[in-house]
Amino acid sequence: MRGIPATFVAVLTAVMILLGYFVSLPALESARTLLLGWAVTLVSVAAIVGVFNLVAVHWRKLFIPGRERDVYSAFFLLAFFVTLVVGLWLSPSDAQYQHIVTSIQAPVEISLMAVVAVSLAYGVLRMLQRRRDLMTILFVLSVLFFLILESGILAPLAYNPLLKQILHLVNRIPLAGARGILLGIALGSLTTGLRVLFGSDRPYRG
Amino acid sequence: MPFQEGVAVSPSAEGDELDWLRSLRADAGEGEIAGGGGQDEGMSFLPEQEAEEGEPDWLSRLNLGADETAGEQMGGGQRFEDQQLEQGEEWLQRHKPFDLDQSGLAQEEGGTVIPADGEMTERLEEQENLGNWFSAEPASQDGAAGISHEQPDWLSNIEIEQPAAADAESFGDEPQLFGGADVSGKDHHEGDWLADVEQYDEAVEKPVVSTSGVKPFLEEDLPDWLANYSVADESVSAGGVSQEGEQPSVPFEEGSFSNWLAESSDVEEAAPEVHTEEPSELSGIAEAQLPAWLQAMRPVEGLPAKPLEGGVVETAGPLAGLPAVIPTDSLAAYYRKPPVYSSKLRMSQRQQQQVELLEKMLEEGAKPLEVAPKKRYPYSQRIIRLIVGLGLILVVALIYLITPPGMLVGSLSPGEGMENFSAVVESLPADALVLVAMDFDPGLGGEMGLAAIPVLQRLIEKKARVALVSSSAGGVIMGEDLVRRAYEELGALDAERVGGYDLEKKVVNLGYLAGQTVSLQEFVTHPMRAARFGLYGLRDQKQVWDYPALQGHLSLTDFQAVIVVVDNMEAGRVWVEQVQPKMQGVPFLMVSSAQAAPLLLPYYESAQVQGMLVGMRDGLFYGQKWLMPGNRAGFWGAFQSGMLITIVLLLLGAIVQLAGALFTRNKTRQEG
Numbered sequence: 001m002r003g004i005p006a007t008f009v010a011v012l013t014a015v016m017i018l019l020g021y022f023v024s025l026p027a028l029e030s031a032r033t034l035l036l037g038w039a040v041t042l043v044s045v046a047a048i049v050g051v052f053n054l055v056a057v058h059w060r061k062l063f064i065p066g067r068e069r070d071v072y073s074a075f076f077l078l079a080f081f082v083t084l085v086v087g088l089w090l091s092p093s094d095a096q097y098q099h100i101v102t103s104i105q106a107p108v109e110i111s112l113m114a115v116v117a118v119s120l121a122y123g124v125l126r127m128l129q130r131r132r133d134l135m136t137i138l139f140v141l142s143v144l145f146f147l148i149l150e151s152g153i154l155a156p157l158a159y160n161p162l163l164k165q166i167l168h169l170v171n172r173i174p175l176a177g178a179r180g181i182l183l184g185i186a187l188g189s190l191t192t193g194l195r196v197l198f199g200s201d202r203p204y205r206g
Numbered sequence: 207m208p209f210q211e212g213v214a215v216s217p218s219a220e221g222d223e224l225d226w227l228r229s230l231r232a233d234a235g236e237g238e239i240a241g242g243g244g245q246d247e248g249m250s251f252l253p254e255q256e257a258e259e260g261e262p263d264w265l266s267r268l269n270l271g272a273d274e275t276a277g278e279q280m281g282g283g284q285r286f287e288d289q290q291l292e293q294g295e296e297w298l299q300r301h302k303p304f305d306l307d308q309s310g311l312a313q314e315e316g317g318t319v320i321p322a323d324g325e326m327t328e329r330l331e332e333q334e335n336l337g338n339w340f341s342a343e344p345a346s347q348d349g350a351a352g353i354s355h356e357q358p359d360w361l362s363n364i365e366i367e368q369p370a371a372a373d374a375e376s377f378g379d380e381p382q383l384f385g386g387a388d389v390s391g392k393d394h395h396e397g398d399w400l401a402d403v404e405q406y407d408e409a410v411e412k413p414v415v416s417t418s419g420v421k422p423f424l425e426e427d428l429p430d431w432l433a434n435y436s437v438a439d440e441s442v443s444a445g446g447v448s449q450e451g452e453q454p455s456v457p458f459e460e461g462s463f464s465n466w467l468a469e470s471s472d473v474e475e476a477a478p479e480v481h482t483e484e485p486s487e488l489s490g491i492a493e494a495q496l497p498a499w500l501q502a503m504r505p506v507e508g509l510p511a512k513p514l515e516g517g518v519v520e521t522a523g524p525l526a527g528l529p530a531v532i533p534t535d536s537l538a539a540y541y542r543k544p545p546v547y548s549s550k551l552r553m554s555q556r557q558q559q560q561v562e563l564l565e566k567m568l569e570e571g572a573k574p575l576e577v578a579p580k581k582r583y584p585y586s587q588r589i590i591r592l593i594v595g596l597g598l599i600l601v602v603a604l605i606y607l608i609t610p611p612g613m614l615v616g617s618l619s620p621g622e623g624m625e626n627f628s629a630v631v632e633s634l635p636a637d638a639l640v641l642v643a644m645d646f647d648p649g650l651g652g653e654m655g656l657a658a659i660p661v662l663q664r665l666i667e668k669k670a671r672v673a674l675v676s677s678s679a680g681g682v683i684m685g686e687d688l689v690r691r692a693y694e695e696l697g698a699l700d701a702e703r704v705g706g707y708d709l710e711k712k713v714v715n716l717g718y719l720a721g722q723t724v725s726l727q728e729f730v731t732h733p734m735r736a737a738r739f740g741l742y743g744l745r746d747q748k749q750v751w752d753y754p755a756l757q758g759h760l761s762l763t764d765f766q767a768v769i770v771v772v773d774n775m776e777a778g779r780v781w782v783e784q785v786q787p788k789m790q791g792v793p794f795l796m797v798s799s800a801q802a803a804p805l806l807l808p809y810y811e812s813a814q815v816q817g818m819l820v821g822m823r824d825g826l827f828y829g830q831k832w833l834m835p836g837n838r839a840g841f842w843g844a845f846q847s848g849m850l851i852t853i854v855l856l857l858l859g860a861i862v863q864l865a866g867a868l869f870t871r872n873k874t875r876q877e878g
Binding site: 033036037039040043044047091092093098101102105106109110112113114117118120121122124125126127128129132140143144147148150151152153155158174175177178179181182185 | 590591594595598599618619647648649650651652680682683684686687720721722724725727728731732735736741742744745779800804805806807808811823842845846848849850851852853855856857858859860863864867
């Protein structure tokens with residue numbers, strides 16, 4: 001009984017938004033705009049709540065006694081509060097403040113990507129050490145083939161029309177898989193929308 | 207049972223009532239008084255007035271004895287009656303008892319009839335008219351208790367009749383109980399009762415035992431008329447349930463009686479002997495207060511003292527003390543050995559196979575996973591990891607550093623969408639308004655910078671107005687940085703190419719759109735509300751749409767191209783699905799990372815995206831095409847070297863592992 005009002009509101013909202021896409025009525029357009037504004041505000045508030053939750057989690061991890069104490073949470077909290085204070089003081093439009101992102105955050109994240117690259121290279125070396133079955137061998141062969149293809153080593157061969165067609169055909173394989181994934185996502189989104197629209201799926205119940 | 211006036215014996219309403227009967231009533235009242243006096247000391251049954259005028263001897267002695275033995279109970283009454291019997295009829299003729307049947311004479315006090323003082327004298331005078339032989343006859347309320355075989359027969363019969371009459375009167379409300387016979391004595395002819403008394407005397411000596419069932423009265427306690435009635439009419443059951451001429455209704459079928467009930471007839475034969483002895487032994491006990499018919503109904507008295515043979519005496523419950531009540535022997539015949547059911551389950555062959563399969567699965571699931579022992583290698587894995595990492599970094603850095611800037615890359619082959627992308631950009635007029643979405647994280651800033659900076663430089667070169675927007679928090683700042691780097695690098699290469707291009711006037715940052723899909727939907731429909739102040743609006747105290755770059759343009763359709771720079775598939779999909787349909791023919795271009803390109807290329811192939819530039823490779827090609835600054839050969843050489851090292855490591859690892867497996871197999875064969 002408690003979920004009936006929530007379901008009613010959800011279905012009514014969904015119908016209004018959906019009709020706003022297909023029917024050009026000023027009233028529906030206004031309602032859709034109003035609901036969208038509310039949604040954006042709620043999402044923004046949710047982001048703020050997420051920030052506070054992140055800080056609280058690291059705060060607890062820092063003061064947990066014993067081995068579960070995470071010292072790195074202190075670095076996180078320090079960086080957070082420094083960035084917050086500087087951002088409130090200088091505003092994000094300040095060039096010095098933007099250096100926090102371009103000179104600290106970007107290099108750190110790029111370094112992490114470099115470490116990922118090294119780890120992947122080492123993983124490739126040991127790929128056949130753990131498992132040596134048919135699927136593993138196929139995977140290794142596909143990785144090897146596309147690494148060679150993307151490296152540009154075979155670029156001079158593109159001048160040959162036959163080889164160019166072959167390379168084009170091989171490049172279509174990932175696209176075929178990607179198109180299947182997109183179709184699956186679209187069908188899943190459509191199904192989920194219909195379930196919410198008909199009230200059979202009520203994720204807002206909590 | 208207290209004697210009630212006018213009930214046992216009818217009052218003298220009829221004129222032809224006999225004198226002896228009136229005297230009998232008087233005796234009954236006197237006897238009750240005497241009995242009552244013996245039972246309760248507080249009950250004075252003789253008025254003081256009569257005592258003063260000259261009370262009889264026996265009464266004087268009784269009073270004297272009553273004074274001496276104040277508080278004495280039934281025993282006093284018994285002695286009083288014994289004395290009366292010894293004195294015989296002589297004193298009975300000289301004294302006249304009270305007639306307590308007269309209305310208004312008695313007042314009940316505690317169940318005892320006590321005559322009033324004033325009325326007692328008058329009553330005595332009236333009593334003198336009665337026959338002497340009968341008027342002075344003492345009687346006891348509970349005549350059975352005081353009866354002695356030494357009494358005269360006629361007296362004994364009278365005394366026995368009193369309680370019986372009283373008892374019969376108690377059933378007067380239920381005449382059918384006695385088969386419709388009138389036991390009140392109204393219609394009964396009093397002249398016949400003497401004959402009944404004689405018959406009753408004989409019955410006392412030889413009691414008639416009824417075998418039809420348990421009767422409400424013991425034979426000894428029955429009044430003569432009732433006893434005769436019972437003997438004469440055997441069809442009337444003891445309980446008076448069955449009608450005359452009908453078979454007595456028995457609640458149990460024959461043969462289903464328990465032992466004690468079946469032998470009730472034998473017990474009844476022994477009952478008179480027991481009761482004839484009781485008056486002498488229990489003369490002082492108030493047994494007479496219990497109606498005789500109720501005594502006869504007590505099964506305990508009808509049972510033998512010792513349990514019957516073969517019976518079990520119950521020790522608890524309502525049947526406690528009763529032997530052989532539960533017919534266990536007969537019940538045993540109804541029971542037989544319960545059937546034995548087999549616990550073996552009957553299954554078909556297919557079901558057995560399924561059971562075996564299920565058991566096998568459970569056994570396999572219950573087994574712990576065998577953990578392969580760690581292989582010990584002759585070399586340290588950490589050293590190998592270190593060698594791989596350092597080798598990659600050294601090779602990539604070395605290639606980048608040794609490659610001379612401005613060197614052309616000859617092995618670049620652009621992607622399918624790069625040509626269209628370049629064509630759309632070149633189709634833009636001078637001072638065109640272009641919306642550039644910077645939706646990528648700083649972690650992929652290196653790749654996205656190499657792909658997007660040549661495009662931004664070309665836009666700067668074409669003097670296009672650029673509006674930056676991002677649905678990623680880091681993308682806002684990263685976009686600002688890319689625009690500044692593009693301007694500076696292009697200006698460093700050739701100042702004329704950026705001449706007259708003012709970043710403050712040509713570039714505007716709409717800021718961060720929080721909420722991903724929802725915010726993009728709002729941005730498409732109401733861009734001025736979704737991005738009101740932008741990144742610098744609060745600083746400059748004006749709305750972002752008032753900046754020179756956007757002046758006069760209030761909707762997204764005013765933009766002449768939309769370029770989305772994304773590093774992940776989800777962000778690119780949202781932009782294509784939410785924004786592109788609302789652009790109304792505005793060219794929609796995309797700069798994608800290499801990892802997201804396979805998933806975004808379908809949008810390009812479906813013409814939702816008019817041009818697509820993928821990763822570093824297409825960016826270098828686009829920059830080389832338009833002679834943009836940058837060490838493209840160095841970046842491309844480092845990238846290719848890193849890819850080659852990865853390929854070598856993969857092949858090396860595969861060869862080593864396969865060789866090791868072959869070596870182990872051969873070794874195992876040799877050992878086997």
